[in-house]
Amino acid sequence: MKTTVKFQPRRRAILGAAITAAGLALSGCGASATPAGGGGNVELNFVFWGDANRAKMTEAALRIFEEKNPGITVKTEYQDSGPYADKLATRFAGGNPPDVLNMANRSLLEYAQRGTLADLKSMPELNLDEVPESVLSRGTVDGKLYGLATGVTTIGIVVNKTITDQAGVAIPDDKTWSWEDYAKFATEVTQKTGGKVYGAGYDVATETGPIMLARQRGEDFYTEDNKLGVSEETIRDWFQYSVDLRKAGGYPPAGFFEQIGGSPAQSYLAKGTVASQIIPINNFKGYNDAVEGEVVLLRIPGETSAERRGYSADPSMLWSIAAKSKHPKEAAKLLNFLVNDSDGAAETLTQRGVPINPEVAQSITPKLSTDDKTFVDMMAAIQEDDLPPAYVYPKGASVVADTLKQLATEVEFGRISPADAAKTFLEKSNAAITK
Amino acid sequence: MSVLTKQAPGAAATLAAPGDAKPRRGPSRRTNQPSGYLFLLPWFVGMLFTIIPFFASLYLAFTDYNLFTEPNFVGLANFQAMFEDPRLLQSLKVTFIYTFVSVPISLAAALLIALVLNRGLQGLSIYRSVYYLPSLLGGSVAIVMLWRYIFGNDGIVNGFLGFFGIQGPAWVTDPEFALSTLIVLNVWTFGSPMVIFLAGLRQVPAMYYEAASIDGASKWRQFRSITLPLISPIIFFNLIMQLIGSFQTFTQGYVMSGGTGGPADSTLFYNLYLYQKGFTEFEMGYASAMAWLLLMIIAIFTAINFIASKFWVFYDN
Numbered sequence: 045m046k047t048t049v050k051f052q053p054r055r056r057a058i059l060g061a062a063i064t065a066a067g068l069a070l071s072g073c074g075a076s077a078t079p080a081g082g083g084g085n086v087e088l089n090f091v092f093w094g095d096a097n098r099a100k101m102t103e104a105a106l107r108i109f110e111e112k113n114p115g116i117t118v119k120t121e122y123q124d125s126g127p128y129a130d131k132l133a134t135r136f137a138g139g140n141p142p143d144v145l146n147m148a149n150r151s152l153l154e155y156a157q158r159g160t161l162a163d164l165k166s167m168p169e170l171n172l173d174e175v176p177e178s179v180l181s182r183g184t185v186d187g188k189l190y191g192l193a194t195g196v197t198t199i200g201i202v203v204n205k206t207i208t209d210q211a212g213v214a215i216p217d218d219k220t221w222s223w224e225d226y227a228k229f230a231t232e233v234t235q236k237t238g239g240k241v242y243g244a245g246y247d248v249a250t251e252t253g254p255i256m257l258a259r260q261r262g263e264d265f266y267t268e269d270n271k272l273g274v275s276e277e278t279i280r281d282w283f284q285y286s287v288d289l290r291k292a293g294g295y296p297p298a299g300f301f302e303q304i305g306g307s308p309a310q311s312y313l314a315k316g317t318v319a320s321q322i323i324p325i326n327n328f329k330g331y332n333d334a335v336e337g338e339v340v341l342l343r344i345p346g347e348t349s350a351e352r353r354g355y356s357a358d359p360s361m362l363w364s365i366a367a368k369s370k371h372p373k374e375a376a377k378l379l380n381f382l383v384n385d386s387d388g389a390a391e392t393l394t395q396r397g398v399p400i401n402p403e404v405a406q407s408i409t410p411k412l413s414t415d416d417k418t419f420v421d422m423m424a425a426i427q428e429d430d431l432p433p434a435y436v437y438p439k440g441a442s443v444v445a446d447t448l449k450q451l452a453t454e455v456e457f458g459r460i461s462p463a464d465a466a467k468t469f470l471e472k473s474n475a476a477i478t479k
Numbered sequence: 480m481s482v483l484t485k486q487a488p489g490a491a492a493t494l495a496a497p498g499d500a501k502p503r504r505g506p507s508r509r510t511n512q513p514s515g516y517l518f519l520l521p522w523f524v525g526m527l528f529t530i531i532p533f534f535a536s537l538y539l540a541f542t543d544y545n546l547f548t549e550p551n552f553v554g555l556a557n558f559q560a561m562f563e564d565p566r567l568l569q570s571l572k573v574t575f576i577y578t579f580v581s582v583p584i585s586l587a588a589a590l591l592i593a594l595v596l597n598r599g600l601q602g603l604s605i606y607r608s609v610y611y612l613p614s615l616l617g618g619s620v621a622i623v624m625l626w627r628y629i630f631g632n633d634g635i636v637n638g639f640l641g642f643f644g645i646q647g648p649a650w651v652t653d654p655e656f657a658l659s660t661l662i663v664l665n666v667w668t669f670g671s672p673m674v675i676f677l678a679g680l681r682q683v684p685a686m687y688y689e690a691a692s693i694d695g696a697s698k699w700r701q702f703r704s705i706t707l708p709l710i711s712p713i714i715f716f717n718l719i720m721q722l723i724g725s726f727q728t729f730t731q732g733y734v735m736s737g738g739t740g741g742p743a744d745s746t747l748f749y750n751l752y753l754y755q756k757g758f759t760e761f762e763m764g765y766a767s768a769m770a771w772l773l774l775m776i777i778a779i780f781t782a783i784n785f786i787a788s789k790f791w792v793f794y795d796n
Contacts, residue, residue, distance in 0.1 A: 130759070133758050134758070137763070154761060155547075158545065158548055159547070298652075299652040299653045300649070301652065302651055442759055446759075449741065450744055453652075454654070454743045457653060
């Protein structure tokens, strides 16, 4: 700004140039001035993905952390998951990573194997005594812990019971139902509602569905040695199932779904055009709030009719600390707070899944709403069974996810047969993983 | 970008040419130089932010840079890999179809509207603004989102078709139709070439038309023999600019498909794929190589146009 004043008495031409130059300098300053902490105070940069509601809950927890840890302030940033992933990559590439961050299961290895994340086991400020081994294993790469689950969740089917009741269709027992039962149920809903509501509206293109089907059949979609373990038959059957269901009328016609993903309020279940959907079950409350009428939470079909259980308690997402964090001690303190502090968890509740420290999970139970309690109870009931182990997603998992999405569309519009799609899926996925 | 900036002054000169007799030369040219450079200073400063990444990307194109670790020199490996990359070919196909369908249509629409507006309508400035507005908005995220709704299953377009008893397709989600909605969006933004055409049409001296109508030439004949040749440099300029812009399309494809280039890669524009390679697959070396391939493609097409222009562009000076 000073330069502008000094140049002012001169000719107008210079003034114009100076203002522009000063403007540029200012915008440059603005970007680099952020890390100014001030007198002994440590400022942590903490980033996560989610919506405004999640951000509000997280901020409330962080204020408690700051009270308990004088001298540390936490500056947060959050976005939707897509832009978040892009921004995170650029920040790491630019050598300016955040201290504590949200990591997606499918990106963990990409980051970990490139040495960008800190080994959480080497941090004495972080107490992992209460965290079960099954949770730790999902963030462990080559014996080092790079990601810690924010909480555990899994997928389930939500059904709009008000619609099925009106149509006079009984919901089968979800503890024992098979995939055929689900198909029959969905087709009946479409018929009895006169085609106004489609019985099934799950997303074929998200990998959690075929992961579950593979596990039920005794295959590991992703294996212990970070490879693709799913068979061509399973992928073919996964595609074929939706093709058959569409033909029978239980699943909407090609092109029906224009907005896959998004918030519960934008979902087709909330619009009342489908009667059931597959969701990550920690979102159950959101769906029941968004849908007019009563929504019930069911297990995925095929759990008792196939070879083994398909369910696993999965990290909804992970926490990581950047290897280049300038304040690793404080970052570890924050992570410790997020995992082990009941007061903080009382603010975030089951927003990111059931807390991984059982004591913390126990302590928040009285504070949960009925819907969140339904989710926690189902999670606990599932874990009572003997579940097969699940593993870290391999490098290239994001390409696998994209490939599945692409092929699901090709199958949807009949441009490729399920069998050919399965063959292509394995070829492309293996190429991406072994690269 | 460099092609773009180089082209602009030349085109401006041709625009002015029919009006002025000869460019002025005199002592004032030299004395104004210092303040001229001062005016250019911000541009020079800004240019640094272009030139440095420009050469950095040239270097990275020959490395295996993955954003996180130090780049290693790999020679031509990235360029070789391109020949075996089916998605790269798909992205080229999408970009070429998009360019070669939408550019001629939008130029024709721009010229047509410009001709109509040039007939001396009352309230010309209002019409001009109305037609120009879409080109300011067309690349914006909000308009692309709006487009999704217009062409959605319950959108205006299918509602209109339904009025005639036609069951419209799933414009946005069907791989057969998704690109066509984006082509329509691009054609709709014909405003900026239209404004340039309008400026060009105003420069055509009225006396030519007077003479021609005395000789009994029809309106069509006048258009073909007077208007077209005299505005051919402007058509040429618009063509080059539209081609370059169209090859570099990104926002429309990104927003329409939520960044995937879907459905089934049918809107996978070249730049969108480049972006995916760089920022979701972390293959920044490959992405840089792709950027240079695009530059070469654009350069070749521009060169072809310049050579071809000798046969159809008429400079009246």
